[in-house]
Every structure is written in C-alpha cells, then in structure tokens.
Amino acid sequence: xxxxxxxxxxxxxxxxxxxxxxxxxxxxxxxxxxxxxxxxxxxxxxxxxxxxxxxxxxxxxxxxxxxxxxxxxxxxxxxxxxxxxxxxxxxxxxxxxxxxxxxxxxxxxxxxxxxxxxxxxxxxxxxxxxxxxxxxxxxxxxxxxxxxxxxxxxxxxxxxxxxxxxxxxxxxxxxxxxxxxxxxxxxxxxxxxxxxxxxx
Amino acid sequence: xxxxxxxxxxxxxxxxxxxxxxxxxxxxxxxxxxxxxxxxxxxxxxxxxxxxxxxxxxxxxxxxxxxxxxxxxxxxxxxxxxxxxxxxxxxxxxxxxxxxxxxxxxxxxxxxxxxxxxxxxxxxxxxxxxxxxxxxxxxxxxxxxx
Numbered sequence: 001x002x003x004x005x006x007x008x009x010x011x012x013x014x015x016x017x018x019x020x021x022x023x024x025x026x027x028x029x030x031x032x033x034x035x036x037x038x039x040x041x042x043x044x045x046x047x048x049x050x051x052x053x054x055x056x057x058x059x060x061x062x063x064x065x066x067x068x069x070x071x072x073x074x075x076x077x078x079x080x081x082x083x084x085x086x087x088x089x090x091x092x093x094x095x096x097x098x099x100x101x102x103x104x105x106x107x108x109x110x111x112x113x114x115x116x117x118x119x120x121x122x123x124x125x126x127x128x129x130x131x132x133x134x135x136x137x138x139x140x141x142x143x144x145x146x147x148x149x150x151x152x153x154x155x156x157x158x159x160x161x162x163x164x165x166x167x168x169x170x171x172x173x174x175x176x177x178x179x180x181x182x183x184x185x186x187x188x189x190x191x192x193x194x195x196x197x198x199x200x
Numbered sequence: 201x202x203x204x205x206x207x208x209x210x211x212x213x214x215x216x217x218x219x220x221x222x223x224x225x226x227x228x229x230x231x232x233x234x235x236x237x238x239x240x241x242x243x244x245x246x247x248x249x250x251x252x253x254x255x256x257x258x259x260x261x262x263x264x265x266x267x268x269x270x271x272x273x274x275x276x277x278x279x280x281x282x283x284x285x286x287x288x289x290x291x292x293x294x295x296x297x298x299x300x301x302x303x304x305x306x307x308x309x310x311x312x313x314x315x316x317x318x319x320x321x322x323x324x325x326x327x328x329x330x331x332x333x334x335x336x337x338x339x340x341x342x343x344x345x346x
Binding site: 013019020022023024026027119120155156 | 325326328329331332333334335336340345346
C-alpha cells in the first residue's frame with residue numbers, strides 16, 4: 001500500500017550480514033567462559049623465594065610501572081560516571097600521577113571495567129584486553145563487574161568479568177565512590193610493587 | 201504541555217472512516233484490530249485535525265492470554281497525544297503490521313519488541329534482533345521465559 005510521507009526517506013540497510021558472525025563469536029565466548037578465571041596470585045609468594053639476581057631489577061621496573069599506570073579510556077555503565085568524576089577536577093586523579101586516559105588500548109596498561117558487562121559487550125571487552133600490551137592489569141569496578149551484581153542470574157549479563165579476563169583488583173560498591181576507586185588503584189600499586197619479571 | 205486527546209472521540213473518528221477497526225476504548229487508549237492497524241495509523245497520520253506525525257514510543261506487553269503492542273503518538277502540529285494499542289493472541293507466531301512506512305522512528309523500536317517479545321512486524325525491511333545476539337534462544341521479556 002502506498003503511504004504518503006512528507007519526509008520520503010527510505011532507510012538504508014547494509015547487505016552485509018555481520019550479525020550472524022557476531023552472534024557466533026559471542027556463543028563461542030560464552031561457551032568458553034563458564035568458569036571464572038583464577039585471580040593472578042603470583043605476587044603473594046614469599047620474599048625469600050625470589051631470586052637474588054633479579055630483585056634489584058624488579059624493584060626498578062616495578063617502581064616505574066607502579067607510578068605510570070595509563071588507564072584505558074573505557075566505560076560501560078553507571079560506574080563510569082564515578083570514574084569520570086574521579087578523573088575530573090573535584091577528586092582529581094592526577095594527584096596520583098595517572099590522569100592521562102588513553103583512547104587506544106595499545107597505549108594503555110590498566111583496564112578499568114566500570115559497570116555491567118553483557119555477553120554481547122564481552123566480546124568487545126575481551127578484544128580490548130587482548131589488544132593491550134604487556135604488562136597489563138585489570139580493575140573490576142562495582143558489583144556488576146565483580147560478580148554480576150543484581151543481574152548475576154540474568155540471561156544477558158556476564159556474572160563477573162573474571163569469566164573473561166583475569167582480574168587484579170576488585171572494587172566493591174554500587175557504584176563505588178571515586179575515593180574507593182582510588183583506594184583500589186593504590187592497592188593495585190602495592191600489588192605491582194610485589195610482582196617479578198620472572199612471572200610476566 | 202501536550203494535551204492528551206479523549207480516546208472515545210478519537211475512536212469515533214477512526215470508526216467513522218474504518219468501521220470495525222476499533223475493538224474498545226477506555227481512558228488508557230484506543231484498542232484497534234491488528235488487521236486494520238495500518239489503515240488506522242495512516243488515518244491518524246493524515247487526517248486534518250489529528251495529524252499524528254510523531255511516534256514517541258512503541259512497546260510491547262505480555263499479558264499471558266495475549267501480547268499487546270502499544271503506540272504512543274504525538275502531533276507536533278497540534279500538540280496533542282493519543283495511545284493506540286493492538287493485540288495478538290497467537291503466542292507461537294505473533295505478528296502485527298509494521299508502521300515503519302508511516303513513522304521511520306519505528307525501525308529500532310519494532311526490532312526491540314521483536315527481540316524481547318517475539319512479535320514479528322510484517323513489512324519491516326530489517327526484522328532481526330537488536331539487543332540480543334544472533335542465535336540467542338527465546339524471547340526474554342515474555343512471562344513464560346525461564
């Protein structure tokens with residue numbers, strides 16, 4: 001039937017079928033991620049077990065890494081607004097020497113997963129993590145990224161981002177205040193200080 | 201502020217042009233048959249004095265006995281609004297005509313209703329899932345999901 005329309009625009013749809021491919025990738029990722037990835041715990045080893053030869057090198061490297069975290073410019077849900085508030089001038093993340101958020105994963109070494117990760121987004125989060133250069137760390141911010149939060153049993157939400165990525169620091173809260181995020185970042189620094197190049 | 205039109209008056213206008221299109225009307229809106237939904241919408245879009253040129257919202261509700269599709273219409277010209285509803289009783293193959301030829305804004309919203317409630321919009325040029333990924337089983341907003 002002919003409909004008179006003042007605008008007379010016909011929508012344009014791509015003939016390329018990308019969604020089928022995307023759906024297949026998500027199904028594969030979901031099937032692979034049914035168990036949580038164990039948290040990296042190499043830094044918990046006793047001081048005595050460390051090799052004497054690399055200790056000084058470790059100390060120098062870790063000192064450098066510790067004070068130059070470059071976060072990924074990446075937000076998923078409402079927790080990102082706390083991160084943005086944390087980066088803005090009232091709370092001022094630059095007091096800790098890491099105010100430059102990189103828009104490219106190749107220039108970043110800290111991935112802050114701020115918010116609910118859906119299975120559809122999980123493929124993109126995993127891709128960003130894979131594109132980051134070593135050494136890299138992951139901070140799960142908020143209840144949703146930590147455990148799925150209120151959506152843990154949902155059909156579409158990843159129950160904790162540790163299903164798809166190894167998580168270094170969990171920051172609880174819904175959403176955590178910027179101070180909590182800073183505290184998580186300071187904890188991450190302590191963790192980095194205890195790491196060794198033998199394990200990376 | 202946008203003035204909500206009285207559903208009964210609008211239902212009488214639709215009934216004058218399309219007899220048997222209106223099933224019932226109450227304070228919440230006008231319920232039309234899904235067979236004559238497209239003609240009713242076209243009538244609301246074109247008729248002088250109504251001129252509903254803007255589809256604010258299109259959504260679906262599962263009432264177990266039937267699935268209802270709700271259209272919130274606004275006329276920018278006259279600054280008034282109306283709610284149109286239609287029902288499909290078939291839970292296996294529910295289908296409703298698409299209003300995308302009248303309001304292009306229905307494109308993504310019809311895909312959303314299809315994605316979450318499984319209602320097929322006949323005549324939609326790109327009827328596929330929008331929130332869930334391709335290959336997802338079932339329609340999660342239905343009451344009998346899970």
